[in-house]
Amino acid sequence: xxxxxxxxxxxxxxxxxxxxxxxxxxxxxxxxxxxxxxxxxxxxxxxxxxxxxxxxxxxxxxxxxxxxxxxxxxxxxxxxxxxxxxxxxxxxxxxxxxxxxxxxxxxxxxxxxxxxxxxxxxxxxxxxxxxxxxxxxxxxxxxxxxxxxxxxxxxxxxxxxxxxxxxxxxxxxxxxxxxxxxxxxxxxxxxxxxxxxxxxxxxxxxxxxxxxxxxxxxxxxxxxxxxxxxxxxxxxxxxxxxxxxxxxxxxxxxxxxxxxxxxxxxxxxxxxxxxxxxxxxxxxxxxxxxxxxxxxxxxxxxxxxxxxxxxxxxxxxxxxxxxxxxxxxxxxxxxxxxxxxxxxxxxxxxxxxxxxxxxxxxxxxxxxxxxxxxxxxxxxxxxxxxxxxxxxxxxxxxxxxxxxxxxxxxxxxxxxxxxxxxxxxxxxxxxxx
Amino acid sequence: xxxxxxxxxxxxxxxxxxxxxxxxxxxxxxxxxxxxxxxxxxxxxxxxxxxxxxxxxxxxxxxxxxxxxxxxxxxxxxxxxxxxxxxxxxxxxxxxxxxxxxxxxxxxxxxxxxxxxxxxxxxxxxxxxxxxxxxxxxxxxxxxxxxxxxxxxxxxxxxxxxxxxxxxxxxxxxxxxxxxxxxxxxxxxxxxxxxxxxxxxxxxxxxxxxxxxxxxxxxxxxxxxxxxxxxxxxxxxxxxxxxxxxxxxxxxxxxxxxxxxxxxxxxxxxxxxxxxxxxxxxxxxxxxxxxxxxxxxxxxxxxxxxxxxxxxxxxxxxxxxxxxxxxxxxxxxxxxxxxxxxxxxxxxxxxxxxxxxxxxxxxxxxxxxxxxxxxxxxxxxxxxxxxxxxxxxxxxxxxxxxxxxxxxxxxxxxxxxxxxxxxxxxxxxxxxxxxxxxxxxxxxxxxxxxxxxxxxxxxxxxxxxxxxxxxxxxxxxxxxxxxxxxxxxxxxxxxxxxxxxxxxxxxxxxxxxxxxxxxxxxxxxxxxxxx
Numbered sequence: 018x019x020x021x022x023x024x025x026x027x028x029x030x031x032x033x034x035x036x037x038x039x040x041x042x043x044x045x046x047x048x049x050x051x052x053x054x055x056x057x058x059x060x061x062x063x064x065x066x067x068x069x070x071x072x073x074x075x076x077x078x079x080x081x082x083x084x085x086x087x088x089x090x091x092x093x094x095x096x097x098x099x100x101x102x103x104x105x106x107x108x109x110x111x112x113x114x115x116x117x118x119x120x121x122x123x124x125x126x127x128x129x130x131x132x133x134x135x136x137x138x139x140x141x142x143x144x145x146x147x148x149x150x151x152x153x154x155x156x157x158x159x160x161x162x163x164x165x166x167x168x169x170x171x172x173x174x175x176x177x178x179x180x181x182x183x184x185x186x187x188x189x190x191x192x193x194x195x196x197x198x199x200x201x202x203x204x205x206x207x208x209x210x211x212x213x214x215x216x217x218x219x220x221x222x223x224x225x226x227x228x229x230x231x232x233x234x235x236x237x238x239x240x241x242x243x244x245x246x247x248x249x250x251x252x253x254x255x256x257x258x259x260x261x262x263x264x265x266x267x268x269x270x271x272x273x274x275x276x277x278x279x280x281x282x283x284x285x286x287x288x289x290x291x292x293x294x295x296x297x298x299x300x301x302x303x304x305x306x307x308x309x310x311x312x313x314x315x316x317x318x319x320x321x322x323x324x325x326x327x328x329x330x331x332x333x334x335x336x337x338x339x340x341x342x343x344x345x346x347x348x349x350x351x352x353x354x355x356x357x358x359x360x361x362x363x364x365x366x367x368x369x370x371x372x373x374x375x376x377x378x379x380x381x382x383x384x385x386x387x388x389x390x391x392x393x394x395x396x397x398x399x400x401x402x403x404x405x406x407x408x409x410x411x412x413x414x415x416x417x418x419x420x421x422x423x424x425x426x427x428x429x430x431x432x433x434x435x436x437x438x439x440x441x442x443x444x445x446x447x448x449x450x
Numbered sequence: 451x452x453x454x455x456x457x458x459x460x461x462x463x464x465x466x467x468x469x470x471x472x473x474x475x476x477x478x479x480x481x482x483x484x485x486x487x488x489x490x491x492x493x494x495x496x497x498x499x500x501x502x503x504x505x506x507x508x509x510x511x512x513x514x515x516x517x518x519x520x521x522x523x524x525x526x527x528x529x530x531x532x533x534x535x536x537x538x539x540x541x542x543x544x545x546x547x548x549x550x551x552x553x554x555x556x557x558x559x560x561x562x563x564x565x566x567x568x569x570x571x572x573x574x575x576x577x578x579x580x581x582x583x584x585x586x587x588x589x590x591x592x593x594x595x596x597x598x599x600x601x602x603x604x605x606x607x608x609x610x611x612x613x614x615x616x617x618x619x620x621x622x623x624x625x626x627x628x629x630x631x632x633x634x635x636x637x638x639x640x641x642x643x644x645x646x647x648x649x650x651x652x653x654x655x656x657x658x659x660x661x662x663x664x665x666x667x668x669x670x671x672x673x674x675x676x677x678x679x680x681x682x683x684x685x686x687x688x689x690x691x692x693x694x695x696x697x698x699x700x701x702x703x704x705x706x707x708x709x710x711x712x713x714x715x716x717x718x719x720x721x722x723x724x725x726x727x728x729x730x731x732x733x734x735x736x737x738x739x740x741x742x743x744x745x746x747x748x749x750x751x752x753x754x755x756x757x758x759x760x761x762x763x764x765x766x767x768x769x770x771x772x773x774x775x776x777x778x779x780x781x782x783x784x785x786x787x788x789x790x791x792x793x794x795x796x797x798x799x800x801x802x803x804x805x806x807x808x809x810x811x812x813x814x815x816x817x818x819x820x821x822x823x824x825x826x827x828x829x830x831x832x833x834x835x836x837x838x839x840x841x842x843x844x845x846x847x848x849x850x851x852x853x854x855x856x857x858x859x860x861x862x863x864x865x866x867x868x869x870x871x872x873x874x875x876x877x878x879x880x881x882x883x884x885x886x887x888x889x890x891x892x893x894x895x896x897x898x899x900x901x902x903x904x905x906x907x908x909x910x911x912x913x914x915x916x917x918x919x920x921x922x923x924x925x926x927x928x929x930x931x932x933x934x935x936x937x938x939x940x941x942x943x944x945x946x947x948x949x950x951x952x953x954x955x956x957x958x959x960x961x962x963x964x965x966x967x968x969x970x971x972x973x974x975x976x977x978x979x980x981x
Contacts, residue, residue, distance in 0.1 A: 187631070204628060209503050209523050364609060364628070364635030365504045371549035374633030378585040395582050402545025405517040406506055 021249050021275035025257040026233050030117035036152050038159035041120035049236040050165060053128040054173040056239070059089075061132035065235065067243035069255035071276075073110075074100055074191075074228030075305070075334045077323040080235075086215035087133040088223050094137065096219050097130040098200070098226040101142040101149070102184050102191040105305035106357055107337030110259035111229035113271045115142070115149035118233075119156035123179070125232035127165060128239060130177055133225050137178045141196050144184040153181055188361035192409050193226045195363065206365045207409035230259055251277035254322035264340035265292045277322035283338065284316075296342040300426075304334025306354045307414035309421035310347075331421070346441040347429045351422035352380045358415035369412035372403040376419050383430060386438035393423050393430045464530040473526055480508055480521035488534050491543065491572045493550075493658045494610035495522040498715045499619055505610050507550075507572060509542040510534050518542045543576040552583040553633065555605045563660030565673040569608070590636055597625075597645030599665050599719060600653060604636040607661035613637060613653040620716065620811065623647040637661070648813060651722045652715075655705055664703065666726045671695075671702045679916030680707055680976050682903055684776055684896055685721035687816035689905035691977070692717060694897055696916040701725045701897050709977050712909055718813050725896070731881040734892035735921030750922055753891055754929075758936035760872050764851040766794035770841045770871070772864055774857030775800050775818030775831060778901025778913065779960075780949035781926035782820070782827050784941075785856055788930050792937040799837045800824050801863060814906055819913075823904035826959040826981070838864070845870045855883055856926055857893070876929055892923040899925045901946045902974065904981060910963065911978030912971060947971045 034040035041047065053061055066081030087095055099122075103111040114122050130138045142150050157179050160166050168176045182200055184190050190199045194208035197219045218224020234256055238246045247255045258276040260283055263269045267289030274283065280301075284290065291298060298313045303321065309331040311319075319325055326333045341350060355377035362373040379396045382388055400416035407413075423430060432440050463472045464482060471486045478501070483490045493505035503523040510521040513531035518539065521532070533539060550569060558564045590604030614626045614637065625645045629638050639645050645653065654662045678693035683704065690713035695703040704725055706717035737753040738745045748756075761769060773785050782800075789796040803817040821831055832838055842864070844850045850871040855864060857876065864883040866873045877884035878895040893899075898919040904910045924932075927949050931941045943949050947969060954960045954970045962981050963970035973979055 189631075209501065359632060362632035364630070364632045367504065367506050367546050367549045367608070370609065370633055370635060371552050374588075375549075375552060375583065375585065382585070389584075391582075399545075399582075402542075402548065406509065406542060406545065408503060 019248060019250075019275070020278075021257050021273065024273055025237055026114065026121070026230065026259060027118075027271070027273045029121070030113060035118050035120070036116075036155065038120055038156065038163060041118070045240075046118075046120045046236070047124055047160075047163070047165060049239040050124055050127055051171055053131060053236075053239045054171055054175065058132045058134055061128065061239070064243045065132070065238060068234075068238045068246035069243075069253065070231065070234055070238065070246065071254070071256075071323060072228055073230035073234075073258070073336075075105070075307075075332070077333065080227060080231050083215070083227070084129070084133050084225055086213070087225055088215075089134070091134055091223060093222045095133055095135045095223040096225075097126065097133060097135040097138045098193075098197065098214075098219060098224055099126050099138060099140040099229060099232060100191060100193060100196060100226055101140055101146070101153075101229050102196060103143055103146070103229070103335070104188045104191045105307065105335040105337055106354070107261060107263050107302065107305050107339045108335040109261050110271050110336065112146055112149055113259070114229055114233050115146065116152050119149075119152040120160070121236060122229055122233050123153070123156050123160055123165075125235040126179070127160075127170070127177065128235050129225070129227060129232050131170075131173075131175055135225070136176060137180060139200055139219060140179065140181045141190070141200055142181065142183055143191075144186050150181065150183055157181060187363070188357075189363040189409075189411060192411065195409070196226070197224065204363075206363055207411075209408060250275040251320060251322055251325075254320075254324060258321075258336060260287070260321065261335070261337045262288045262340070263337065265296070265298075265342040265344075266290065266340050267292055274321075277320040277325065280316045280319040280321055283321055284340065288340070291340070291342055293342065293344075296344060298340060299343045299345055300341040300347065300350070302337075302339040302341075302418070304332040305337035306339075306357060307418060308332040308334045309417050310425060312425055344441075346384075346439055347422060347426035348380060348384045348433050349439060349441075351419060351426075352377065352384045354418055354422075355380055355415060358411070362411060362415070366407035366412065368403045368406045369415070372399055372412060373415045375399055376403075376415065380419070383433045384439055386433070386436075388430070388434035388437075390434055392434065393427065396420075397423055462526050462528050462530075464526050464528070464532060466532045467534055471526075477526045478522055479510060479512070479519075479524045479526050479530070479532055482526045483510070483521060483532070483534055490521050490534055491568070491576060492522060493568055493608060494612060496612050496615075496656055496715075499612060499615040499656075502611050502615065505546070505550075505608065507543055507546045507576075509539060509546070511536060511539050540576065543572075544578050547573055547577040548582065550608050551577070551581075552585075553588045553605070554608075555587065557606075560669075561606065561660040562663050562668050562673070563606075563657075567660060568658040588633055591638075594638075595665075596639050596662075597650050599723065600645050600650050601663045601665055601668060602637065603661050603663070604638070606659050607637055608659055609635050609637065610658060611637075612656045612658070613662060616649075616653055616656060617645070617647065620652070621647045621649050626653075648718050648720065648809070649716060649811065651719045652706065652717070656715075664722075666723055667703045671697055676702060677916065678705075679897075679914055681897070681914040681916070682819065682911045682978075683717055683721040683724075684819040684903070684913065685718075685724045685817065687814040687818060687821055687906035688713060688812050689819050689903055689909065689911055689978075690717040690721055690812060691911070692721070694914075694916040696897070699917050701917065707976075711980070712905065712911070712978070713812055716812060718811075720813070729879045729881060731879050731885060733895070733920055734877060734880050734884070734890060734923070737889070737891045737922070740886075740888045748889075750891055750924065751932075753889055754932050754936055757874050757889055758933060760852055760874075761793060761933075761937060764793070767797075768849060768851040768871075769793045769796040769854065770845065770850050770852070771796055771798045771854045771856065772838065772841070773798060773800050773824075773829070773855075775803070775821045775824050777824075777857045777926055778820060778899070778903060778946065779823040779827065779910075779953055780901045780946045781856070781930065782824050782829055783949060783953045783957075784927050784930040784934070786827055786829055787939075787941075788934055788937075792934050792939050797837070797841060798829055799841055800829055800831050801835055801838050802831045802833055816906060819905070820903040822906060822908055822981075823902065823910070826904060827953075827957065835863070842866065855887070856930075876924075876926060878923070891929060892919075892921055893929065894919045894923045894925045898923060899946075901925075901927070902950055902970075908981045909978050910960075910974060910981050912974045 359377035691707040691709035875884035875887035
């Protein structure tokens with residue numbers, strides 16, 4: 018267990034020519050596929066299990082365990098779906114990988130596909146990611162020309178095809194079963210579970226779905242071994258991890274560190290501290306907007322991993338870390354987060370369909386000066402009516418942050434209600450002056 | 451049948467609200483609760499559609515599960531302990547009710563669903579009674595015509611998607627979809643499409659709220675004044691089980707009544723709307739005789755006397771009877787007895803009524819509800835009007851002394867020649883042959899008579915009356931029995947049930963209805979019986 022003293026996933030993202038297969042191969046990309054093919058599916062699954070790799074999409078489910086749910090003697094075709102629909106506000110790590118190192122991504126996809134005996138890989142890429150789509154599209158064509166994709170890959174007897182599919186702009190299609198519905202050409206409604214994707218996934222066939230970053234770790238595990246991977250990071254939180262820093266930090270961007278990097282390292286050393294050092298850090302959203310907000314004092318000494326953040330009542334999620342200084346109105350920030358969820362709820366389940374819109378409108382009304390003393394209580398109670406009562410966790414993703422804003426910044430809500438407006442908004446006359 | 455009885459190995463025993471329930475494997479908790487006699491609230495769940503699990507009102511508490519679960523999506527498991535009530539469950543349902551009502555218009559006073567609305571019912575049972583939603587309600591289409599018969603109000607809609615699934619799964623026509631997202635989601639037809647499949651009315655029945663209404667029924671009657679009379683549809687040989695929605699001696703609507711061996715939960719629009727179809731002529735209200743080209747009213751006993759006298763004087767083989775396969779088994783049994791016992795060699799013709807094709811759901815090309823019944827009584831239907839043509843030819847050529855026409859639906863196809871035989875018509879409306887017959891006696895229309903129909907698959911069912919006939923309209927079996935008595939055959943029946951008892955006693959094909967202490971009508975019950 019230890020710090021990451023090198024770049025792994027982002028090693029080659031700085032090279033302009035890394036998107037071409039020849040340059041990528043010169044730097045070692047695609048060398049791991051052959052090794053993986055020689056290991057065989059079962060050994061690969063075991064290796065990934067041993068590495069402790071946990072899903073980087075947000076839930077942190079052990080990837081190797083997920084792979085092991087796939088049938089070993091499939092009666093029907095098995096599929097790998099790559100969730101490249103990165104849409105969580107504050108998250109842009111998969112985007113970097115796909116745009117700057119598509120061959121690493123693709124190599125990871127193919128190794129995983131081989132490990133689960135898949136005959137096809139469906140890459141569902143967020144529609145707005147035009148550069149990533151172009152980079153992957155080119156990479157797929159190049160890999161196909163080299164014989165990495167197609168019939169009898171590298172004389173292994175394994176046939177595989179890769180289909181690149183662009184989403185159409187719905188956040189919910191990043192939810193794995195809504196993604197499958199969308200991929201099949203249907204409305205992006207999350208499916209009832211069970212059956213789980215490993216039994217009944219895309220087109221009703223056994224399917225494993227993984228995040229891009231998760232799969233980008235796989236070639237490195239194949240190359241350097243599970244023990245190396247497991248040695249990075251913290252107990253049960255192994256490997257390199259990409260963190261997306263945004264908000265009021267001096268140097269926002271994607272940073273690679275070990276999973277469980279201390280908050281201070283991330284904030285001060287990587288992010289360079291607050292954008293305006295005269296200000297004070299007010300709040301941190303640690304894992305994309307679906308994660309409960311943290312106060313600065315809660316972040317002190319915190320390791321940024323799945324379990325440590327869960328213990329604080331929040332999530333590592335997609336590791337989209339958003340920093341807010343004291344110039345931010347927390348009611349307005351909450352309103353902005355909830356506006357997103359009100360807009361993106363698919364509308365399938367009653368509590369989420371109505372609740373996500375209702376809680377947004379309460380907070381918007383408070384921010385606009387129309388709040389009443391009952392509103393914070395109603396807001397929390399409406400959130401409670403949403404949590405855990407829906408098909409997917411979208412309702413939780415809207416309600417839990419909302420509750421955390423009220424719990425941690427109750428003063429701001431009360432002040433808005435008392436003063437009938439936002440105390441931080443400059444008066445119209447002052448703004449004009 | 452033995453194979454359908456679940457073996458112990460294929461069953462599961464679970465505890466619901468403290469009581470042990472044993473159900474087949476694959477049963478959901480909701481279905482198991484139903485079996486235990488518990489009414490778990492539901493909007494999106496419908497036994498005839500795939501499970502959507504979206505409304506979330508059927509939440510129950512299952513021991514060892516951290517969260518409430520929807521009972522419609524959760525399979526019963528051995529040893530499961532389920533609670534369908536209690537504080538945790540009620541909290542969850544109250545929250546769902548509050549969400550459903552947040553944007554819902556308060557237009558119950560003008561909503562046709564009021565009185566049979568699950569939002570009202572569950573609000574009463576599980577809601578809080580208080581309104582916390584302070585925001586402006588989301589507006590939608592208040593009245594959008596989405597099909598020839600269907601009106602949509604998206605403000606009332608709770609997006610349970612029952613109607614969408616019906617069109618996707620039952621009719622497989624897929625006219626409906628969900629549009630937009632989140633709180634702005636609404637149901638609509640796809641562009642350039644209308645909800646005009648032949649089963650569109652069912653979407654209204656399965657809509658748990660007042661979002662979909664039938665144009666033929668909306669604003670016509672508050673449902674709490676309606677008395678449902680269980681009966682059978684007469685529009686084709688399927689014989690879908692229906693409820694006659696009656697009030698102030700009128701049928702306001704037909705709605706399907708579940709019968710798994712006939713129509714499941716559904717019925718077609720043609721059958722549903724038959725009661726709304728206008729007739730060409732007014733309803734016959736009393737008997738009438740043609741005298742000097744003018745219709746003169748006559749009391750019906752006198753009319754029957756006159757007819758009996760005509761028939762007694764007829765030459766052998768010179769009486770033709772045209773009866774409808776929409777008549778009941780009881781009616782036709784006595785028509786046959788009249789033909790064979792009272793009249794010498796009377797010819798009975800039952801014309802076919804065919805239209806369109808059988809479909810894969812319910813609709814039959816045979817538009818008569820009792821063809822099989824007629825056949826079982828030895829009265830085969832006249833294919834292609836062959837016998838009818840011969841009968842009318844005889845009439846034209848003077849070989850027929852009398853022509854008797856019984857029943858609705860076929861009068862229009864019979865054109866007896868002027869100056870030909872004496873024509874008697876028992877009809878509901880003064881249209882077709884009945885308009886020109888020498889003698890007419892009004893008969894009970896659909897909803898006014900009772901009897902037995904046998905559907906195309908040999909399923910006998912009871913058609914019942916919910917209305918008092920207009921004027922002096924007689925039921926056909928009664929009219930025929932009165933006629934027979936006047937010709938000299940002593941028959942005495944107090945009701946159509948008595949006639950059916952005789953049919954069952956004398957016709958082997960109807961034997962399966964015998965043996966119940968309550969008689970054959972009791973055997974038929976609400977769901978009928980296979981013959």
